Amino acid sequence: MEKRWSIKPESDPEMVSHLAEVLNINHVLANLLVQRGVTNYDEAKAFFRPKLTDLNNPFLMKDMERAVHRINKAFDANENIMIYGDYDVDGTTSVALVYSFLKVHYEKLQFYIPNRYEEGYGISYKGIDFAAEQGITLVIALDCGIKAVEKVAYAKEKGIDFIICDHHTPGDELPEAAACLDPKRSDCHYPDKNLSGCGVGFKLMQAFCRFNDFKESELYDLIDLVAVSIASDIVPIIGENRILAYYGLQKLNSSPGIGLKSIIKIAGMEGREITISDIVFKIGPRINAAGRIDAGSDAVELLVCNQENEHLVKEMSENIDASNETRKDLDRSITIEAHDLIANNEELLKKKSTILYNPDWHKGVIGIVASRLTESFYRPTVILTESKGFATGSARSVEGFDLYKAIESCSDLLENFGGHMYAAGLTLKIENIPVFKERFEKYVDENILPEQLVPQIDVDSLLHLKDINPKFNRILKQFRPFGPGNMKPVFVTRNVFDYGTTKAVGKDKDHLKLELIEEHSAAIKQGIAFSMGSALKKIKENNAFDICYTVEENFYNGVTTLQVMLKDIKFQDRNN
Incomplete structure (x- = not known):
């Protein structure tokens, strides 16, 4: 399928030149920074070296003080508390984080995940009725509830208060809850509007720590859950989300919670660096599969496990992996069936x-x-x-x-x-x-x-192959974590040629392994192009072509080399 290349215009030349000079980096990298709103040394330092101390004061969020007071009141009165969240990754990680943190300080606590097929999305009447039967008087709802006006009123009739922690856009009327935490409230002046549902839950626990003089380091032990929510819910990885994702990935790679560690192991990712992409394509789908195939509560059970439950972890992670395999089989068969309905x-x-x-x-x-x-x-x-x-x-x-x-x-x-x-x-x-x-x-x-x-590829910059070197890649890696608002840079190089060794690879010879050169340069760059085997004939005819790509590291036989991963090839049309 033909694709459009939308190349971003060059940023302010003076600003780019100044940044390139003060940071001692090339103009392409400086231009990438300016595109991301980084225009001076201090901003670059904050971008490349995020700090937890730069997180916003949680009490800037509307109703935060009310929420903390209501939790403290429940603690003092020995009330039964329920942590309620949706069955998707953001919901289950939210519940796991808040439940795990509060459980250290309070016993009369349980969690609830609605059934996708019986109750649907968000707060349910069935969930409220169950809470009433259990003698629950406070529900902390995560990643949902900001539009549940009638259901929160129904709960209030049963003597149940709600604290809403949501990140979706509210309706015209807010629920009559003890507190409604949502940075997207029109009357909320919290500086960052892009938090995930788990991120809002994190801010509530951060405020709870500060008000009660608990160590925030206890909360940071759960920051890997926030990173999983940010990646899986596809929220912008800028501002606070960049800080939370940055440190959440560090935790995920160094000492993940036992539940996440088991998922990493069963997904075959032990011993290598976990990235946002790994969360999106390998960790998140497994957590999601529990709610899609069985029950979302299974995912929470795994995520809240501690060392004392280690004997259960293997069995639970295998069950979730089995659910994911079922999900993949269903996904694959239905997609093929639907594709054929259209194609034929x-x-x-x-x-x-x-x-x-x-x-x-x-x-x-x-x-x-x-x-x-x-x-x-x-x-x-x-x-x-x-x-x-x-x-x-x-x-x-x-x-x-x-x-x-x-x-x-x-x-x-x-x-x-x-x-x-x-x-x-x-x-x-x-x-x-x-x-x-x-x-x-x-x-x-x-x-x-x-x-x-027509599919569009957003291109950040033109780039010469000769400029792709270890220093360039080392700095480029510091742009991570990548995601919405800070996507992995995409480059275009014009007028490249086959060095003579490009060949089709793969079982059906539908992929390309390339060696590329450009005019006026001796640099040879290796590349890989998936599902582009049909372009081999034109490439071998010694045609000049343009490539659109990302820069990747290739690990082989203990050696790391740089290669370009092609997203598209154009042979004639220079107008895109």
């Missing part, structure tokens, strides 16, 4: 959106399937299955197209829906599916721009 149907191929319904598809993986089909066909996608007599589904969008507005335009056909610009969930009557398909496709057809149907 001329009418579906002509559309500008994808909407597929199959009552037998597993509800727990349709969001993943929607994401994969969006990547394959690059257009707004809705995947629906049957649940409790209704069609329920997940939707994903493409760069720049507001999926939420498209779904909202069909709201009269829906029982409920929610989400944001790029991802959403929805429920509708099965008999409304045909009309929904027509209306949604019509909206997309009338509102999507032609270029939004």
Whole structure:
């Protein structure tokens, strides 16, 4: 599939030159810093050397003092407390962090994770009823609850107070809770609006420590859970999230909690450096699989384990890994089936959106399937299955197209829906599916721009192959952790040639192992290009071409070398 290259404009030349001089780095690296809002030596120092002391005062968050007072009141009155959170990674890590920290200081504590299929997302009436049966008088809700106005009122009737810790955008009315912690509240002046749900829980525990003179080092022992939430929930890795992710990764690599350590081991990552990418693709999916296939509480049980429970850890991590294998099998089979439905149907191929319904598809993986089909066909996608007599589904969008507005335009056909610009969930009557398909496709057809149907690669800078050396890579690595707001830099080099040794590799010869040179330079750079085997013939014809890539380290036989990992190749069109 053709891709657009969107190359960022060069930053202010004077600012870049000054930064390059004071930091003794080349102009490309200085330009990358300026693109990220780093414009002087002090800002560069804070960027490259994050400090926990630079975290914001947690009491700057609206209602924080009320929240801490309510927890202290519960402690003093010997109340039963429930830690409540969603079944996804952000929710389960949030619960694990708050539960693990408070459990050291208080006994009358339990946690609750709603069942994805029986209760759905967020605070549930079933969960509240269970809390009432258990004599719970305080619930700390994490990664959910900011819109649960009616449910919190229902709980209050039963004598249950809520402390809400959320990071989603509130509605017009806030729940009548003991405290509503959410940096996205319009009346909250907390400096960082990008925290994960677990991040908000962390700030609550940080405030609790300071108010009660507990050692914050106890809390920092759980910071690896925050890093897992930040990576898995795909929040911007800037500001506080950069600091929390930076130190969370250090903890994850040096002395992870026993539950996370078991996941690292079973994922085959022992003995090597864990990155944000590893969390996204290996650790997070395993934690998520518990809620998708069995119960999210299984993940929390594993994450809160301590050394005394070590004999249980192996069994629990194996169960979660088995759930992940089941999830992958379902994901793979449904994705293939859905892909073939589109690829073999001329009418579906002509559309500008994808909407597929199959009552037998597993509800727990349709969001993943929607994401994969969006990547394959690059257009707004809705995947629906049957649940409790209704069609329920997940939707994903493409760069720049507001999926939420498209779904909202069909709201009269829906029982409920929610989400944001790029991802959403929805429920509708099965008999409304045909009309929904027509209306949604019509909206997309009338509102999507032609270029939004072509995948875009955001390029940070032009770069010469000769400039990729150990010093360049050493500084580039200090830009980590990478993620939204600080993505791994992508480069373009123009007019490169095959050195003569490029070849197709892989079982089906569909990948390329390259050796590349550019004009006026003796530098030879190795590269790898996955799924680009079809370009070999043109490369061998001694055609000059442009490459779009990231810089990677290649470990082989105990030797580390630098290579470029290609994202795309262009042979003729120089206008992108």
